[in-house]
Amino acid sequence: xxxxxxxxxxxxxxxxxxxxxxxxxxxxxxxxxxxxxxxxxxxxxxxxxxxxxx
Numbered sequence: 001x002x003x004x005x006x007x008x009x010x011x012x013x014x015x016x017x018x019x020x021x022x023x024x025x026x027x028x029x030x031x032x033x034x035x036x037x038x039x040x041x042x043x044x045x046x047x048x049x050x051x052x053x054x
Contacts, residue, residue, distance in 0.1 A: 001027040021046050 004023035005015070012019040024042055032038060 017046055017050050 001023050004026050005020055008019065008023060009026065010022070012022045021042065024046075025039065028038055028042070
């Protein structure tokens with residue numbers, strides 16, 4: 001995931017929470033089918049981080 005954040009495969013813009021979210025979901029691509037709730041949990045984590053930093 002860190003590699004996707006630092007050197008993303010796709011253009012996700014500047015380093016931001018949005019880029020972190022995209023890097024994490026990219027890293028979870030093959031795992032979402034096994035555990036669909038993981039993206040919901042990821043949303044909560046990113047939202048919590050953004051609220052604390054805002």
